[in-house]
Every structure is written in structure tokens, then in C-alpha cells.
Amino acid sequence: MSDPRAHIMPVYAPPSEVFVRGEGVRLYTEEGAEYLDFIAGIAVNALGHSHPKLVEALTEQGKKLWHLSNMFRVPAGEQLADKICARTFADRVFFTNSGTEAVECALKAARKYHWSKGDEERIEFVTFTGAFHGRSLGAINAGGNPKYLEGFGPPIEGFTQIEWGDHDALDTAVTDKTAAVFVEPVQGEGGVRAMPEECLTGLRKLCDERGALLIYDEIQCGMGRTGQLFAFEWAENAQPDIMCLAKGIGGGFPLGACLMTEEVGLPMQPGSHGSTYGGNPLAMAVGNAVWDIISDEAFLAEVRRVSGTVAQGLKSLADSHPDKVESVTGKGLLTGLKLKAAPKPVQNACREKNLLVGVAGANVLRLAPPLIISDEDVREAVGVIDQALSEWEMES
Ligand SMILES: *Cc1c(COP(=O)(O)O)cnc(C)c1O
Numbered sequence: 001m002s003d004p005r006a007h008i009m010p011v012y013a014p015p016s017e018v019f020v021r022g023e024g025v026r027l028y029t030e031e032g033a034e035y036l037d038f039i040a041g042i043a044v045n046a047l048g049h050s051h052p053k054l055v056e057a058l059t060e061q062g063k064k065l066w067h068l069s070n071m072f073r074v075p076a077g078e079q080l081a082d083k084i085c086a087r088t089f090a091d092r093v094f095f096t097n098s099g100t101e102a103v104e105c106a107l108k109a110a111r112k113y114h115w116s117k118g119d120e121e122r123i124e125f126v127t128f129t130g131a132f133h134g135r136s137l138g139a140i141n142a143g144g145n146p147k148y149l150e151g152f153g154p155p156i157e158g159f160t161q162i163e164w165g166d167h168d169a170l171d172t173a174v175t176d177k178t179a180a181v182f183v184e185p186v187q188g189e190g191g192v193r194a195m196p197e198e199c200l201t202g203l204r205k206l207c208d209e210r211g212a213l214l215i216y217d218e219i220q221c222g223m224g225r226t227g228q229l230f231a232f233e234w235a236e237n238a239q240p241d242i243m244c245l246a247k248g249i250g251g252g253f254p255l256g257a258c259l260m261t262e263e264v265g266l267p268m269q270p271g272s273h274g275s276t277y278g279g280n281p282l283a284m285a286v287g288n289a290v291w292d293i294i295s296d297e298a299f300l301a302e303v304r305r306v307s308g309t310v311a312q313g314l315k316s317l318a319d320s321h322p323d324k325v326e327s328v329t330g331k332g333l334l335t336g337l338k339l340k341a342a343p344k345p346v347q348n349a350c351r352e353k354n355l356l357v358g359v360a361g362a363n364v365l366r367l368a369p370p371l372i373i374s375d376e377d378v379r380e381a382v383g384v385i386d387q388a389l390s391e392w393e394m395e396s
Contacts, residue, residue, distance in 0.1 A: 017033075038355060042368060047294070061285035062282065076287075079284075083291055095257050098256050099220075103139045107138050108272075111179050119211075122177055123177070126160050127181075132189035133182070133244075192364050215242040219245060222243070225303075229295055241261055245258075294371070310369075310378050334367075347365060
């Protein structure tokens, strides 16, 4: 039989399971096998699968109007932008279809802001090792991962990457050429690494002193994932000038957003930027439904509560497998176990036991479950990981 994947560009290597249906935190194959989903489309299905409010928003809109382009007004987008700006530092929102597009908008807006003030030399972005910002040319240059840059031409001018945690390097790197410091408050792909809260506060202060902007990539760690609506809210006085969102903000529908203050957004005027699909009626219908649920304080309080159960469970795994587990990492429901060897075999073993988890960075088994998980789901997942770790014949 021919390979059914023969014509798919093989940049991914998925396992053989085929999922055809999802409900809440569970996924089902055609044969009816049930899986517990603790990766949620990589922190995307924040409200689980087939959430009734999201299904309703999408299908109702689907019967009315799908697409206009931004030649015409989309009232649901105006409403969502109002809600976002009422709740955040931001005054302006640009809607995109993905994270990498939100990153492109952020990079362009930061440079244009300084340029509009006559500061044409301020084009540099200071980023951190372990960063991941997406796969466009701009985003791979911002991410700085040599594996993702290889073969795609010369590096784009204006990106300086410093070692995560190297305060001296940071102090040297932020100069009068710096357009912005660009950081994930909790790194996802780079190994589920949370920047200490006082460092975010320090970054804000440093940027203010040097006239640089502060940009957060909260594409993975935002939208309630850490138990605050945005991960930077754990820190005091750490508001950004620009913030990128995607993943959870669409709950599974392709949606991203780039938020900025009025001052920073001022030079972004007709013709400065655009997207054919960004902010389309389908995405905006779903986006409003997701926002209304996740931005609710009671919902976030429940995320914080269940995060405690996850943290406890992971700690118990670290305690009972000290030979295999290095540490517990991450924040809230973007978390994981740093293992002492490559985590792929453990991920595969979990899947064979009907639990879906991810991997990240160096040796991290990553958990990013839907935000609606129960204590019971957590106990089940921890039990499976416990078994998988016990059976794991770690190669050292
Ligand atoms: C996933 C991700 C991106 C890229 O988003 P896409 O929707 O895949 O383009 C950028 N930054 C972070 C932190 C991410 O997790």
C-alpha cells in the first residue's frame, strides 16, 4: 500500500494514531479508542475540544458570513478589541491568523515607532537563548535557533541574542540602537522555562531607562495558561509596550493578535501593515466566545487551583523518580518534567497508555492541558506518567 502521507511535506513526524473526534479533555480515534489530552494542540485548545459555546459561535457565524477582508468593518472584531483593551495595557489591536504573524506585526511596529520619532538607528531586537517566536523569516531570526535558521540565507540584520539569565550581557546588549527587548515570560518550545518575576520587572525598568520598547511573546503562556490572564501579570510593574498572542486566544480556531499602546501604534496607519484574513468574522465570533470565558476571574481562579494539583503531582513524580527526573519546570498549566535524558521514549510510552503529552527544549516532557481539566484528570495523567517513568530504561 502506498504511503498516505507521501505528498505531505515531511517537516513533521506524527505517530500513526488518527483522531477523528474530541470532547473536553478527551480525544477519540475512528476505532473509538479514548485518549486523555494533556498537550491540547500545543496549548491551543484552552477550553478543550468541542466546547459547546465555541461550537455555537462558529456554526452560527458560519451560517451568516465567513469573509469580507479588511476592506469592510467587522463589528465582532471591534468588540473583541474593545474588551482586550479594557482589560490590558493596550490601546490598539491587530488581529492575525497565527502566532508568527503576530510576531511580525510586533517587530515591524517596534521599528516603525522609533523610525517615526527620527530614531532610525534603533532597529535592534535583544532576544534570549531558548526563544521560540515562530517560523517566518523574521520570527526565526528573532528565535535565533541555529537549527531553524540553517539554509535559509543570511541572518537578518538587527537581532542580538543573549544567554537566558545573563544580566551582564543584557546590560551590555540594550543600547541606543535597541528597538526592543523581546521575550517570552514563560518559554514554551525552549524548555518550559519561566522568567523569574523580578526579572520581568527589571526588564521593564531597563527598557524605560534606555528608551527601548518591551515586547512579550505570550502566544503560548498567555490567555490564562499560567493562572493569570497573562503570564507577565504575576510580576509587578512589568507591563509591555507590545504583546503577541495566538494559540489559546482562538481555542483551536486560527487566531492571533498583536497588542500595543496608543503611542507605539501611532505610526501604524493605512498602508503600514495588513492581512487578508486577519480578524475575519469566523475568527472574531470564536475569539469573543473564548475571551468571555477565559477572562473571567472565577475561571482563572479555578486554573490556579488545578495548577496546584498539577504541581503537586509533578513534584511527587520528581520525588519518586530521582534517578530520571531532574526538576519540575514551568508555571501554572504550562509545565513539565525536566528529565535526565531525551524525553521522546517517555512521551511515546504515555501515548501507548492513552495519554498525550509533549516535549520541549532539552529533555523536557511538556504538559499543556486544556485549562478545564479536573483534579481527577490530573491524577490519571500523573499515574500514567509514573508508570511510563518506571518502565523507562533510560539511556545514559
Ligand atoms: C507557537 C508559538 C509561536 C508561533 O505561532 P504559530 O501560530 O505557530 O505561528 C510563536 N511564539 C511562541 C511563544 C509560540 O509558542
